[in-house]
Amino acid sequence: MEETTLNNNIHVKLTEKFGEKVTAVSEPYGLLTFVTYKDVIINVLSHLKEELKFNFLTDITAVHYPGKDHGIAVVYHLHNMVEKVRVRIKVFISEQNPTIPTATTVWKGANWMERETYDLFGVKFEGHPDLRRILNMDDLGVHPMLKQYPLEDPNRVDKKDEFFGR
Numbered sequence: 001m002e003e004t005t006l007n008n009n010i011h012v013k014l015t016e017k018f019g020e021k022v023t024a025v026s027e028p029y030g031l032l033t034f035v036t037y038k039d040v041i042i043n044v045l046s047h048l049k050e051e052l053k054f055n056f057l058t059d060i061t062a063v064h065y066p067g068k069d070h071g072i073a074v075v076y077h078l079h080n081m082v083e084k085v086r087v088r089i090k091v092f093i094s095e096q097n098p099t100i101p102t103a104t105t106v107w108k109g110a111n112w113m114e115r116e117t118y119d120l121f122g123v124k125f126e127g128h129p130d131l132r133r134i135l136n137m138d139d140l141g142v143h144p145m146l147k148q149y150p151l152e153d154p155n156r157v158d159k160k161d162e163f164f165g166r
Contacts, residue, residue, distance in 0.1 A: 006085050007032040010052060017047055024090075033088040038074075038100045041091050045076065045106045054078040054087060060103065060113035062121040064095075066147045071095025074123055076103070093123070102128040120145040 007027055014022045014034070022044070024035040036044050048054040058077040065071060070092035078087050093100055102125040103110035114125040115134040122143035125131055136144065 006083060010085070010087065013052060014044070014047070018044060031086055031088055033090070035090045035092065038091050038093055041076075041089070042101050042103065042105060044089065045078075045103055048078055048087065048089075049106055052080065053082055054080045056081055057103070057107040057109055057113070058086070060110060060117055062117050062123050062145070064121060064146050066095075072098050072121060072123060074100050074117065098122055099124045099126055101126050104128060119143070122146060 007030070010032055011022075011025055011034070018036070018040060021040045022034050022036055024033075026033050056079040058079050059075075060077075061075050063073045063075060065073065072093050072095055074091045074093060076089040076091075078089070080086075091100060098121070100123060102114060104114065104125075105127065111129065112134060114123075114128055115131060117123050118125060118128075118131055119133045119135050120143055132138070133140070142148075
């Protein structure tokens with residue numbers, strides 16, 4: 001089956017089941033991408049796994065959008081190995097209260113992916129069996145992938161333009 005037809009079928013089945021809880025559907029580079037909400041994310045993931053055969057959770061990560069209303073996007077990548085198709089699901093959550101239900105109830109392998117996302121972005125996965133840092137030190141007071149800090153030290157003298165004839 002052609003990729004676009006397959007993506008359309010998936011989109012139709014998701015819309016039939018979840019209605020307006022599946023929004024912003026697009027296909028950048030042939031990858032079916034859509035947005036849903038944290039109150040239905042576990043139902044959407046379960047439906048994709050059990051009914052639409054997306055049996056492999058490739059990745060869970062996040063993207064920080066500083067200054068935007070939605071703040072942080074939690075991003076799930078799933079793979080249906082039988083049909084050879086992938087899907088990306090985004091859930092936008094508040095930067096002030098970055099919580100979302102855990103996907104470990106659907107995939108046990110989500111455990112370490114969620115721990116990494118918590119460690120780097122500060123997203124708290126409600127119901128996670130062991131949510132703690134996995135890459136950074138426990139006493140690190142920040143989440144390094146959040147864009148809350150200047151990219152460079154403004155006091156550095158080795159990067160001043162006059163040193164380079166500018």
